[in-house]
Amino acid sequence: MRRWVAASLLAWAGTSCTERNYGQNYTEPAAGANIEMVWIPGGRYQMGSPASEQGRSDFEGPVHQVTLDGFWMGKYEVT
Numbered sequence: 001m002r003r004w005v006a007a008s009l010l011a012w013a014g015t016s017c018t019e020r021n022y023g024q025n026y027t028e029p030a031a032g033a034n035i036e037m038v039w040i041p042g043g044r045y046q047m048g049s050p051a052s053e054q055g056r057s058d059f060e061g062p063v064h065q066v067t068l069d070g071f072w073m074g075k076y077e078v079t
Helices: none
Strands: 026-030 033-040 043-047 064-068 071-074
Touching: none
Parallel strands: none
Antiparallel strands: 026 033, 033 071, 043 064
């Protein structure tokens, strides 16, 4: 099954984007398998729910802006 899951996130801290074709997919050899990597562009989004939302729990707020840098993620789930 092809799913984008956080569990398939592979962080390559030792590899900068300048060492790859920034923004292009690539294949990473790892432990006898080839892992297809895709570039997830950075961006901003609103996280949390407003206090006025029906059924909201206290831990779901406050609404705040989150900024993420771009990162590589495995194209398929790894189990």
